[in-house]
Amino acid sequence: MSKRIATQGRLIDRSRALTFTFNGRDMRGHPGDTLASALLANDQMLVGRSFKYHRPRGIVASGAEEPNALVNLGTGPSFEPNQRATTTELFDRLKARSQNHWPSLEFDIGAINARLSRLLPAGFYYKTFLRPRAFWKHVYEPIIRQSAGLGQAPKDRDCDTYEYFYATTDIVVVGGGIAGLLTARSAAQSGAQVLVLEQTAHLGGRTPVDGGTVDGQPASAFIDALLEELRAMANVTMRSRCMGAGIYDHGFVLGYERLTDHDPDAAGPRHRLWRIRAKQVITATGAIERPLAFAGNDLPGVMLASAMRDYLINYGVMVGQRVIVATNNDDAYRTAIALKEAGADVLRILDARDSGGGPLMQKARELGIRIDCGRAIGKVRGGKRVKKVKICAQNSSGGALEEVSCDAVAMSGGWSPVVHLWSHCGGKLLWDDGAAHFRPDPARPPTGADGNGFVSTAGAAHGDFALGDIVAQAHEAGRKAAQAIGMKPKKHDAPIAAETREARLLPVWLMPAGANIGLRSKAWLDYQNDVKVSDVELAAREGYESVEHTKRYTTLGMATDQGKLSNINGLATLANSLGTPIPSVGTTTFRPPYTPISMGAIAGEARDAIFQPLRCTPIHHWHEAHDAAWEPVGHWRRPYTYPRADEAHADAVAREIKNVRQAVGLLDASTLGKLIVKGPDAGKFLDMLYTNMMSTLQPGRCRYGLMCNENGFLIDDGVVARLDEQSFLCHTTSGGADQIHAHMEEWLQTEWWDWQVYVANATEQFAQIAVVGPKARKLLEKLGGMDLSAETLPLMAWAEGEIAGIRARVFRISFSGELSFEIAVPASQGLALWTALIEAGREFGVMPYGTEALHVMRAEKGFIMIGDETDGTVIPQDLGLDWAISKKKEDYLGKRAQQRTHMASPDRWKLVGLETTDGTVLPEGAYAVGEGLNANGQRVTQGRVTSTYYSPTLERGIAMGLVLHGPERMGEVLEFPGTDGQVYHAKIVDPVFYDKEGTKQNV
């Protein structure tokens, strides 16, 4: 059984106990434990079920590579699925539940799949569930979806917050093991600013577990001293619980800092996403031990040798009392020795190598451990935990020589450098035949903005495994990185580590080498996704030969561990089945993140109130206080209407319109774009930007203008006021202000850079209020300050002066057809003017009105609206706006485009008014049908509705639309099929429905 022992446990604090529950069962652990070590200390060998066959699974690893021990963690708003027990620090009252089983972990109906596994080989679902057709969606797929999917879906809104942090530094070192720390030191000694990212809570890595001596002291003592030294260096920052998640182009490094996962009650953000820019990156990400592929290698109790050693030394947990060790290299002997010295009974070391290992083997033998060379595990027996091991010769098909009962198996298939981060941004790998692994090819690093390599590697991640090589290479790596960014490293001696010579490893991709199909179909490569040796062989046989095909066909390496344990074994198995060397098979692409990172962290601070900027006019809060119903316009929010008590929106809109037409209304028009264009060439410039002539506009006057893009399409419209000889004020649509400003700058800077024009965006300098209606002038005269008589300020003129004691510009422009003044005052006095108007307006029955009333009134007048009548495919000519297109100008933006055959075609749909024959309102976006079907069997259309409203003024539905040859077909009735099943009939009419002569606005 697995239990906590009295000795060892360098990372735990035995003086304090923590309580936690697993599947409701109370358990105890210590501060410093991971959930995994605590579960093992409580003899919880069975921790989950596999994805496909629902096989019983236990903890295999001790770190980020763990494929099995995933749990549902926490409850309610802090619930999180698929948490890796090996990287979850234990905290008091932690609640964990195992995943992917029903009804219970011990008894799981899904396990029937394991019995049927022969019927469910790789890719079986591509070959079946074909008939009957409807069954896929309604029967087969729901079953597959239910049985897949691991953790539960969260139910509540996340109670935590997240944030970003931007850092710019010389060198980022990913990994706080001995290699990372030494690299950081030599880089810092060279004068570089260094940031070290360590994913675990502990700097120092696994060297203290593996032992050895550096500069004459025990490795762990050396590391403690090194950490002290680094902490004292002002140009070194070390962050623990902060994983280097990804490396991106131009030195961008993504860091994932877990601030409160280990202490959920602490204040502050849960995760912090580091967005780092570094000149050089050094990945010192270590290496991951590989499992051995033998039958039953997925049973609870079968564990990586290094993990078993970690649990013993770091946490004082002895995973088995009677242990068998299977290996193809010397490192596993360290585990055997540690276990033996801690009092475990190490029954056998099965060394696949005929000649066995080096000095470590000697030491094990001296401790009295029996070592069988050239031996292998034929099969592991047991149900929910290891019971027996059948031992056979490595060079056999699996015939058992003996059977030994035991309670744990430690396996080691050799080590693979963690090359993920090196590869994220294009770093290439080379195959090391001796060590049987892929390692970074220093000659082909990821390249940065200057075209030179910006990532290097140190330590085990570099492919060095002997402590002596690691410390020497790491020291040098730091100096080199500093040199690469122009530092002049001073001479510092590299540390010297005592060597423990290790014998050469023997590549073992299958155990035993000649394992029969029965064994191969029980030898797991990818634990979580249930991919076995036989599956990869099948994929190869069926022609899924590229490693990408095999991966996708078998799902090898696609689980939440992204193949950290399975990739190399899988590649080797594929290479063997294809009879090609491993390098020619290649690897699949490594993609960020190194381990999964929370969506919350990626979203950062942007949620709720600060999800996106909300733009407020100076009068915003008044609208809010008066129950405005909002309409988002870009990032602005404009009052749609101001419903009273229990007034429906439509009624409110009708009331506002009637009031404007009969008395006076106020519109907050502050969001309108206001661009100041000034210079000797300003007129010439605006003549190019607008379709009509602006240079001839007189100071003091206003003119309505249209803007097109180079593709000829209408992009914006608005009133231009000439302020003086050299300056114009261009009004744009609310949504358009920033784009049009950028549009102007673009043309001035990149095409007409010799023209003398400056542009400034004064949109937010002014609050703009439209005072509209027959009583508008009376109201303003009451406030007093300037002469607004028709004589001094006629339609389409503007004047400067004071209103209610506030400096103001007044524009006589109307978008409603009524007498209308648009008053611009400094933003900081906008609210003052607004309230003054409301107060003074009482006697005239003043009311605020919103965007919908605005839209309806402009439609009654037949004025077009950008975004309604236009959609990015409409040219001014389509809208009968030829009067606003200068014939005199030989050029303006869009003119050439409008001469293209399709744009000049007489068959373009043109703007008309539409009146339903029965007065009802046409449906939004309805199409007018023509005769028959087109070549693709679709109904022929001959027009569409662009805007449609109920007009309270005319008390009937009115609409505008684009219709084939429309203007020549006045009076004709068109059919508009609705999506409600009805067909609407509408007559083509003039688009101006109200006050055709325009007398009302001109008083």
Place this chain on the structure above:
Amino acid sequence: MLILTCPYCGIEADETELASGGEAHLTRHGPGTSEDDFSNYLFTRQNPLGVHFERWRHAHGCGKWFHAARDTGTLEVFATYPAQTAEPPKTVCDAIRKRRPGWTWQGTA
């Protein structure tokens, strides 16, 4: 995540401070030009796998448009330079040739 140095204010701008503006050094074609010339001006692009000249605006910054010479296959940036020019300056072409021997501007050395 590109970094480009704005030639106007000298800031090493983060991609999120920049707005991209497509291929650089296009010649505007207005009224009187042929259908082909005009549609090439609007739509046809070099889109090379390799050296590419493009327009960027230091939008969250000094607001200036500038040009960048960049490799679309490696994202290497050869140079950035002011936008007020019809073709890449010699210094830029030299910088590119230093990294990509034999490269020529629109096929002419």
Place this chain on the structure above:
Amino acid sequence: MSEPVSALNHAGFDGLAKVTECGLHGMITLRGDLAARAVKAAATGASGVKMPGPNEVQSKGDNALCWMSPDELLVICDYKDVRQVLDKMHKSLGAAHALAVDMSDARTMFCVTGSSARDVMAKLTPADLSPATFGPGQIRRSRLAQIPAAFWLEDDQSFRIICFRSVAQYAFDLLCTAAGAGSDVGYFSAAPIRPT
């Protein structure tokens, strides 16, 4: 005549750093050839402040000149003086091709002060804030999360930030969130982290 009101009317927050909206300031955008004598004279004359170099701020009392782009300065003065300053500038500009326009109401100014000020700002802007690159007297135009902003250091612990008036509330909420309790980063503020 009503009292002009700034967007957030001097709202404040105390956290890792002190965040305050600093009320209305006179702000004039001056666009022109910054090498031209008339333009220089207009800027320095009206403000009494030295001409700033690229990415620099020059200040004297409440007045300041901010370099915004190769052809743009921001002239900062007392809010009530804007009109005189503007008139003065127009006079000294004379016929020179330039644009001087009052933007005082279009913008909002914030102060972020305290030993963690850099850490707080570094949660929101991609600009390099390391003391080596960014110190007092320098100005940076960049973004705060999703909005454009310009900021400079008055001294090593106090930022001045300018953004558009319409997003003042968003900017304030951002800064308060970034300065929220328990979110200290200790990257710029603290010396190297001590053992825990």
Place this chain on the structure above:
Amino acid sequence: MKRYSAFSIAREALRNHAGWTRAWAAPEPRRRYDVVIVGAGGHGLATAYYLGKNFGITNVAILEKGWLGGGNTGRNTTIIRSNYLQDASAAIYEKARSLYETLSQELNYNVMFSPRGVIMLAQTESEVRGYKRTAHANALQGVETEFISPEQVKELVPIINISGPRYPVLGGLWQARAGTARHDAVAWGYARACSAMGMEIIQQCEVTGIRQKDGKVAGVDTTKGPIDCDKLGLVVAGHSGVLAEMAGFRLPLESVALQALVSEPIKPCMDVVVMANTVHGYMSQSDKGEMVIGGGADGFNNYTQRGSFHHIEETVRALVETFPIISRLKMLRQWGGIVDMTGDRSAILSKTPLEGCFINCGWGTGGFKAIPGSGWGMAELMAKGHSPLTESFSLDRFREGRFVDESVAAGVAH
């Protein structure tokens, strides 16, 4: 070709699946074919398949410089829908969608087409107008869609937040028979069927030149030697520009990186596909349980298949706001693909200036869903010289100013 069925699996199980043979042959190229298709992605394979099936042209080689289905076919978010606004788009996407309905049976390969339904959220007034317009257009195009209420949206997607502070859901355009399919399987299924018709799929074979004879296409040079043909189809997505160069013409294309990501798998919590264009995010849940999320495209030319991380942030930010429960899920993997964007963001299926040479490209972000329709139309175009499905997508539209613009309905072509 061995027929796939539950029975064949059971039979094979008895002999440990030793009897399964290659899904497609791996021949060396011959010197000449009637038709050569460059690009063994979904579109290229489908084109070949329908050339054989609809026109009896089977002397066809499909050349692939990498591995079949290794490009965007295997990198997309597998959404299939046809609720497009413009007639031309609706026609080809609906043709594709309807072919997907029966593709598994037709190919005897389960492509797992799952008509789970797609909702496009309307979160602004202009989106409401845009989608109502699309619904009207679809009704006349024979595409079954409807504009549904926020309550109906909530009913279909219980995890959605319809009363978000910034962009409350005002409704949605719902297409019940839209959905997803298993992307790799589409390529593999077509490949197996092409191979069974005697067509030859040549992988690891890169085209290095296009040979012409008196103004007509004569064949291609490849890394496996020269190959002659009467007709040539270029169907290589992101690399179309490079091949067009070889054929002596240029295209209105720009290649950019488009990104996507998946979460760790969780138990089923969302049965339909949701697209939220105002906040630029879309999401579905795969049969494995992963939340499959589509990200934005870079604004700059890029052939690296690596996008910029801030697009991932923007997308995830929007989706966390729309689906609050995903905040505590984790991103498992992000990736990028190279997509080719045209001037109007719609595809090009067209003859080219070089007689006998046809091109199919410019699918931008919307290629996967179109595969069967694109192959169907392209095959007709290559066999007969014209096809109603492809007519509006010809190259000359850019000269005439006759665009197929889908962005107008606030819709994006994901």
